[in-house]
Amino acid sequence: MDKCIACGTCAEKCPAKTTDAFNEGLAKRKAIYVPYAQAVPLKYAIDKNRCIYFQKGKCRACEKFCPTNAINFDDKEKDITLTVGSVILTAGFTPFNPDRFDNYQHAKFPNVVTSMEFERILSAGGPFGGHIHRLSDGQEPRKIAWLQCVGSRDLNRCDNEYCSSVCCMYAIKESVIAKEHLGADFEPAIFFMDMRTHGKDFEKYYERAKSQGVRFIRSRVHTITETDASGTLNLVYVTESGERVSEEFDMVVLSVGMEPAASAMEAAKTLGVELNPYHFVKTSDMTPVSTSREGIFVAGALQGPKDIPQSVVEASAAACSAGIHLASARGTLVKEKTFPAEQSVQDDAPRIGVFVCNCGINIGGIADVPAVAAYARELGNVVFTEEPLFACSQDAQEKMVEIIREQKLNRVVVAACTPRTHEPLFQETIRNAGLNAYLFEMANIRNQCTWVHSAEKEKATEKAKDLVRMAVQRANILEPIPDLSVGVNKSALIVGGGIAGMTAAISLADQGFAASIVEKSSSLGGAARDVLHTWRGENIQEHLKKLVDRVSNHPQITVFTQSEIVDASGFVGNFETRVKTGTEIHAIQHGVVIVATGGQASVTDEYLYGKHPAVTRWHDLEQNPELLTGVGSVVFIQCVGSRNDQRPYCSRICCTSSVYQAIDIKEKHPDTDVFILYRDIRTFGEREVLYKKAREKGVVFIRYSLNKKPVVTEAADGLDVRVFDPILQKELIIHADRVNLATAIEPSPNEDIAALYKLPVNAEKFFMEAHAKLRPVDFASDGLFVCGIAHYPKSIDESIAQAMAAAGRAATVLARTSIQISPLVSQVNRDLCIGCGLCTDICPFGAIIQEEVDGKGFKAKNISASCKGCGLCASSCPKKAIDMLHFRDAQILAAVCAAA
Amino acid sequence: MSNKTTVGSVLVVGGGITGMQSALDMAESGYYVYLIEESPAIGGVMAQLDKTFPTNDCSM
């Protein structure tokens, strides 16, 4: 495997073809393959079940043609025994396979595809290069229907009664992107039961899709037939008002749900981990990533259906839990790599060595490598050239170290593949020879030359010479750059003492890091104090009490109540925050910040709230059970202040909460009539089971739409609720003794915190994470993290998971004594700087500040720890007083001038 | 959790987006990580996706 250079010759020569699972069977691949072009590791593997040699005993073509002898047919499977302190299960899910169910016609009709197949059809890197066409006849589709809940919310057919949580959003995404591909004429339609866009910014995406012409039809399609030989499909469905419709579509996409991966279930069973009735790994709401077995943790879709950000949150939470489990052994098995002392090159004239790699035949087969090397030898300051077969191979690397020493080289140029994959390797090599890593330069003569000009050998050679000349000219004036690191204060400051803040604090303290909690109110607990049970029925108050006790008594945790933050400064590893308690000010030094400022249910003036005593909100009924004695009917109204113009987001947890409470009322008072007036029931994931249970218990669900909201009026002996029933197509009047409102969840006031730490918030004042999918608890600036409702409305288990994730991410900073930062940073020349402040304005990372210098006014100052090296400051400075290390104006221009 | 026998390493089962994140976080916190994946490349299902909402970023 170390020898494979991913040249692809083996796959070219391999005579055995098979279906390509990565492309969902829509394309063919060879028996020796990489799953996709960007695969990591980028190494070819043999599919034993398809390989002619393994199946029939002869062929070995790949072995013959492999230029690096990287193929070893004698390799055997072997068992490896590992001793580890902890295990994290993240083996994920399998998309539901609809072939078993003939009603979907997936196996029979070519133009019925699954959503995963459609992803590959859409992908520019997919089998059709992103060109959408029908599999039956290659025609571009004009109309596509998406069918939701295939393999989800369906006990009769597929045994998966849960909601898969993600399909509504991905169907919208696919329809929007398909529309981008196919243009204005394209008509996408999504057939759904409830539209579940409960994630952050999802509702806005849904609204945008509607305005872009995606048709949403609340119905389940019951019959799919082919209308003609071309494969056009006919769908029969009944609309909400009872009308039977028959409509033609060019393609149907089945929005398939999630099932636990079979191999994952097997692994879980082998490890003795308990599964829940749906074969997901069983967890508790209070310890959302702990399995039934101590030391074994779970994250992602193996624990239950969920989207990418939630999976990433749990991944970090599981790392945090494993970190707590293994805290005493931290750092015992990891080794730091050491390098020989760096030689000084400052005073010596450049002695450049140029290594022109053949890369087997990838470069050498097209460009004239000896000619390129000979050309390089003639360039000024070049004292040595060589043409290795594979510059990256182990032996070539060792030889390079020797040559650098023997030839006393002080700059190295490698003309080969691309610095994006190989620069770190060669930098390590020259460091092994005692040179600073930044005395290295690469010329990209494979990816951007021979591979893309393979038919023009002479031109490719000319270009390679030019690229080498540019690299050499740049190398001439490269300078050594010392490592840059900053110390880390191994403690955290946590803003907010709710369940998220406390969980984050405890999770850090249990790993041995100090934490300070700053809470505005007089006691810990936050919004969780109002909630009695999680949706799985676990007791929150009991957990909260234990948590407050542990936090209050933990030697590593300091709690500041009735306190506010008045000033903050610093950067990752080195923050200073000033906290005011009464009249006293505490200056706290800390390495990271976790923002857990929480949120609360909003108040409303709709539906007689505050005007009539029988109108309550959220957990009022739960907390005051006496309000339910002798009550004949209770009406829950959902989406009060959510999903409207003022708050264009879904508050995520209200459907589950109301459904849970409705069941509770039905269980305690079976004779009470319970109604839930809703827009879409969003009991995502396994919460769907509650929805089903509520219907079984006789809770009446009536859908309303935003333009026909229910009306609550005072009646002689209670309240009258008028609502238009879309199924009966008429207005109903419900007499209610209690009306309970699920008002929108809004973030606690956070402008001050946002301003002090320069943190972005979205239009609805929720904090904005660094990346919606991949960095759901990080802020864009290093060392700052977010969790709980401050980020978006979420349930207790989700808040706990995100708090643990924030602690896990924070631990990646706090575990170190110093942080290595890329030294390719901005550098201000203070003699030229006039302190105009333009750089401070434009820096996207807050990495340049203005500092007053005695007698000289203001001057710009770099905060290297925050600098990402983008160079915007350097290219904008009116006085050209800023330069970038390793990308100095002169270094870039050296290459530019050498280009022609 | 007895101190003497605690081993400072972790096994992550599955190389999708979740497994990769867990592995990175553990490695960056000072633990040795074994990441096992049944297919020849890490990336999981997410690598198969064309783009992701709400930003329509490419999922690579």
Next chain:
Amino acid sequence: MLMVQKLLKISGIGENRLHVAWVSSAEAQRFVDISTDVIASIKAQGRFDAAMFSTELAAAEETLKTEILRWMVGKEVKLLSRGDVYGRKWEKARFESILDSVLEREYHKQLILHAILAGFTSVRAISQKVGLGLKRISYLLADMEKTNMIEFRGHTDCIPVFAAL
């Protein structure tokens, strides 16, 4: 970069000598399409003769070094999104029209400076050299005098003569 394209246009070098594009890390085909288009565009314009445009290039370079221009470009985002010192947010069109006029003015000043350095010291001579009207030249000369780019060196045969500083 749009500003640079405008400058290339004003100077006669040709705005399409510079192309600007966005390509993500996964858009290989897009990169290839753009490269192919850009190469075709440059080929269609023919080889660029740097010697023929040496004055224009030098003036363009000096123009891009002027503080006012660099400063305006750097302030664009702030002026448009957060407003100026009076808290007024600028219209993009207004900002651009002002930037365009500054760009043109600074470029013309550099051309004049080059003309003076090359020995064209009277308004009329400069005008003939750089192809701008007499009034425009006089106006810009006054401006240049104020910013210490040039100075007035008295009269020769009743014609005012200027010199570079």
Next chain:
Amino acid sequence: MKQTEPKIVAFLCNWCAYAGADLAGVSRLQHPSNMRTVRVMCSGRVDPLFVVQALKSGCDGVLVAG
């Protein structure tokens, strides 16, 4: 006299267009060979002066891609 083909300096962002160009290589997408890439860490690093400098030093065109 030896060069008859125009040369174009391409300033490519390391994270975006440069990676896209690399991927074009991995995918063997053939295109004309006139580009000469200069890698930068961000297209914002490209000072307008670099463009003029490229033209001054004899290039026929410039591409800035982020």
